[in-house]
Amino acid sequence: MRKKKIREFIVGNCGICNKEHRTTNGGWIINAEKKLFCHGFCFNLYVHNATIGRLTDIKRRNTYANGR
Numbered sequence: 001m002r003k004k005k006i007r008e009f010i011v012g013n014c015g016i017c018n019k020e021h022r023t024t025n026g027g028w029i030i031n032a033e034k035k036l037f038c039h040g041f042c043f044n045l046y047v048h049n050a051t052i053g054r055l056t057d058i059k060r061r062n063t064y065a066n067g068r
Helices: 041-066
Strands: 010-013 020-022 028-030 036-038
Touching: 010 036, 036 041
Parallel strands: none
Antiparallel strands: 010 020, 028 036
């Protein structure tokens, strides 16, 4: 009996490491902004950098408000 051939397509690239994501590969994450990430490290790195950026903006706003 012949095995059914599985079709594979490129879905996108990781937002951090630029690795190709294919339809047959599991373990990738899509966030609310529709960005793709490798499962684990790349997504954690993105969240960490986004959080630090948000905290920096809050500190900047507070410094400006306190300096008035």
